[in-house]
Amino acid sequence: MTSFPLLFDLARKPTTRDIAKAVRHGGTAALTEAERRADQARYQEITCRSALNRVEGMPFNWTLNPYRGCTHGCHYCFARRYHVQFEMNAGDEFASVILVKHNLVDVLTRELDKPSWTRELVAFGTATDPYQPIEGHYKLSRGAIQALTRGRTPFGLITRRAR
Numbered sequence: 001m002t003s004f005p006l007l008f009d010l011a012r013k014p015t016t017r018d019i020a021k022a023v024r025h026g027g028t029a030a031l032t033e034a035e036r037r038a039d040q041a042r043y044q045e046i047t048c049r050s051a052l053n054r055v056e057g058m059p060f061n062w063t064l065n066p067y068r069g070c071t072h073g074c075h076y077c078f079a080r081r082y083h084v085q086f087e088m089n090a091g092d093e094f095a096s097v098i099l100v101k102h103n104l105v106d107v108l109t110r111e112l113d114k115p116s117w118t119r120e121l122v123a124f125g126t127a128t129d130p131y132q133p134i135e136g137h138y139k140l141s142r143g144a145i146q147a148l149t150r151g152r153t154p155f156g157l158i159t160r161r162a163r
């Protein structure tokens with residue numbers, strides 16, 4: 001059996017770069033730290049270095065996404081293609097291997113506290129649904145909204161409506 005020491009040798013949670021490297025060499029089977037939950041999806045906690053992502057060519061300049069991948073798995077989802085960045089496929093793995101930015105709220109709080117932050121509009125949930133079911137466990141979206149509110153930063157949030 002092939003071993004993938006990269007994730008296990010780290011004292012910290014892996015970054016997205018670590019994830020991509022591990023998956024490139026061993027597929028998602030290499031994500032042995034990913035926790036399988038009752039919904040059969042696997043959840044891999046990751047460390048994010050930044051919470052706010054600068055974007056161009058959009059009506060907003062900043063995006064914020066606590067999760068990557070989405071268990072709703074809508075077939076038309078434009079965000080599927082983003083999973084390829086992590087060397088995963090845009091099909092089943094988009095809906096069954098979810099990356100969780102466990103430190104997102106702390107990082108976001110630090111970013112919002114910077115004197116250089118000018119409180120521009122933040123688009124929340126542009127890559128995946130911030131209220132997919134796992135949010136009930138991690139509450140990252142809840143914490144991020146609290147941080148944005150404390151930081152007097154305007155935001156717009158995109159989520160899936162109830163069926």
Ligand code: SF4
Pocket residue numbers: 070071072073074076077078079127128129160
């Ligand atoms: S709920 Fe939104 S992010 Fe999730 S799969 Fe559907 S369209 Fe994509």
